[in-house]
Amino acid sequence: MQKLYLKQLLFTILLITSTSCKHVPISPPGELSDPSLNEIAMIRADPHWGALVIYNPNTCKEIGLACGFFRLHAYAHNHLNHTLLAEPSAYPVSQENQADCWAAMYGKANEIQAAVILLLDKDRNPQWKIHGDSVKRAENIKACAIQAGKWITD
Numbered sequence: 001m002q003k004l005y006l007k008q009l010l011f012t013i014l015l016i017t018s019t020s021c022k023h024v025p026i027s028p029p030g031e032l033s034d035p036s037l038n039e040i041a042m043i044r045a046d047p048h049w050g051a052l053v054i055y056n057p058n059t060c061k062e063i064g065l066a067c068g069f070f071r072l073h074a075y076a077h078n079h080l081n082h083t084l085l086a087e088p089s090a091y092p093v094s095q096e097n098q099a100d101c102w103a104a105m106y107g108k109a110n111e112i113q114a115a116v117i118l119l120l121d122k123d124r125n126p127q128w129k130i131h132g133d134s135v136k137r138a139e140n141i142k143a144c145a146i147q148a149g150k151w152i153t154d
Contacts, residue, residue: 073102
């Protein structure tokens with residue numbers, strides 16, 4: 001438990017010192033890497049942290065910077081007071097769009113662009129679970145990032 005607390009503290013410090021946002025209105029949840037997870041990242045209710053973001057470190061190595069966006073997307077569900085569902089595919093499209101937009105507004109520009117590139121990649125690894133219409137998601141993320149001044153010019 002102490003190791004998880006130290007990881008949370010380090011994550012908080014890194015987020016505060018390395019974020020490209022002027023103000024990030026979040027208090028990060030705990031995070032847990034799980035190489036057996038069939039998702040890129042997801043969030044679950046947790047009695048200690050309130051919410052726990054779980055991500056697959058192997059998939060994150062493969063997708064690079066995009067992983068940061070998907071981890072922030074998972075946390076967005078908690079920040080936006082969405083009911084934390086057991087299966088990421090169970091979120092309504094409207095809540096997925098809200099979480100994508102929130103992550104695009106408060107995430108790092110390079111991670112946002114990497115996620116859009118990944119979503120639009122027709123040759124991406126089919127084992128990477130992408131929920132919903134990836135083209136529509138990419139368009140929504142880009143529009144929100146542009147609105148927030150986070151989009152890197154094409």
